[in-house]
Structure formats: C-alpha cells, structure tokens
Amino acid sequence: MSDVADRVKKIVVEHLGVEEDKVVENASFIDDLGADSLDTVELVMAFEEEFGIEIPDDAAETIQTFGDAVKFITEAQ
C-alpha cells in the first residue's frame, strides 16, 4: 500500500474510531464507516493539513470513499 494510503487510513481510523481492516478501497465514509456529514468535512480538513493541499468544496463532495480520498490526494500532490 502506498504511503498516501497509509497516512489517509491512519487519519480515518483515528477520526472515526473504526477498525483498520474496515478501511478498504470501496469503504464509504458515511455508509460503511459510520461518519456523519460533519465528520466528512472534518476528514477533508484533516487531509488538507496532513498533505498540505487545498481541497475545494466541490471536489470535497466527490470524496465519498477511502479510495476516492487516496486517489484525489495522490493526484493533487
């Protein structure tokens, strides 16, 4: 697994308090990992800080799954 994926997973596990093995490619933050809409806003904030990138609101809305997040951040870097 890539370095980006490891770091994203760590944030998701810490923030949502889920088991690491639940955080898989297609895991939806809201449907599978128990996040509410405010959690997803906070996750995006945490990604921005961890990776030093800016995630605009319209892009943030497309980040629904763990895989989406890793893909977006990898491309943004």
Added chain:
Amino acid sequence: MFDLTGKTALITGASGGIGGAIAKALHGAGATVGISGTRVEPLEALAAELGDRVHVLPCNLSDAAAVEALPKQAIAAMGSMDILVNNAGITRDNLFMRMSDEEWEQVLNVNLTATFKLCKGALRGMMKSRWGRIVNISSIVGATGNPGQGNYAAAKAGMIGMSKSLAYEVASRGVTVNAVAPGFIATAMTDKLNDDQKGAIMGQIPAGRMGTPEEIAAAVLYLASPEAGYVTGATLHVNGGMAML
C-alpha cells in the same frame, strides 16, 4: 467565576460602546483579545487601556476580502481563536417605502453576511480543538421589529436564525453558538435619537432606564465561559423587560 485564562477572543465593532465593553469584560476574565473595527484610533486607545494580551485588528466589514482575511489575521496574531463575538453593526434607517436597495444591502452585508463569513472562518480551529464559543450580537428589534429599521431588523433576526442553525451543526464538537439581543443601550448609536424618541422608548421599559454596555458585556462573558457549555442556540434578551421573550 468565568475564567477565560488562556483563551483567545476576536471581537468585532470593538471601537463602539458595546464592543469596547465586551473586549474589556473578556480581557478582564483573562482572555487574550483581538479587537477589530473600522476606526483605528479608538482601537489603539482601547488597546493602550487594556495593556497586555491585546491585538489591534482593523477591518472594514463592508469589504468582502477584508472580512475573509480577518479570521486568518486574528489566528496569526493570537495563535488561535477560541471565542468569536460578532458585535459590529451599522444602521441606515429609513421608512420601508423610501428605503433604497443600497441602504438595504449595506446593512445586510455588514450585519449579517460578514457575520456568516467570520463564523465560517472561525469554525475550523474551534472544531479541531473541540471547544469554541460564538456569540452574535443581535437586537431586540430582530424579535419585535421597529419602524424605520426594516433592513436592520431583518439582519438582526437573520443572525438569530443563522445562530440556531449553526448551533445544531456544531454542538457535538463542543462549539456553542448563541445570540445576545440588547434592548435600549446608552451608546453613540442611541445618542442619535431625539428626546421625544427617547422619552417614548423609556415609557416602554419596565426597568425605567437605558441599559449599559457593561450589562451586555456581562451576558457575552457568560455565554463565552466554560460554565455556559450546555447553552447553545439560545438568544439572551438583555432589555430591562422591554420585551419579555
């Protein structure tokens, strides 16, 4: 009681009577304060009076870019922003049928839109630290209406609805959002009223007197304190009984 040692607070409209009193009250409770306003001189004078733990942050709230920059400037100066007091407000009174679009827009922009933007800019840090206090200074006229103040009453009522909506969203993160609605307070803004107007208003105040800026500041201090952690989405009316809501 009400110890704000180690907390940081941004107060808008701090060059005015109520804003200055709020800054003094929060500072007196131990907070580091960022005082904002359009007029630099009164801000510098207030800063000199307060001494340490104070930052002067001039900002014209009718300038959208300046509004967006203000939270960043406050955080850069103070290291954080735990408390935000949206106190700045302007009036452009006119009879509804004579009110220009410009008078409407100016009041809505400064009183309501700037409040929205400053709240947004403050939330990130507050949510991260799981502690925050937003106090929006509304007005009795937001609840009761007032002839000649269609724009001002709309903005002040809007602040209450906005505060409640935001309070719902961030309550689980330890951030409270409340409003204080002053009644008739002795400030430069109310000095503009003539004696007849003042007399008519006095007759409607059970307490029989105008309120003081310090009495508004005390309400803000409470809502900003750790003790008020379970109070959110509330509007605290401080009006001498003028309207019992």
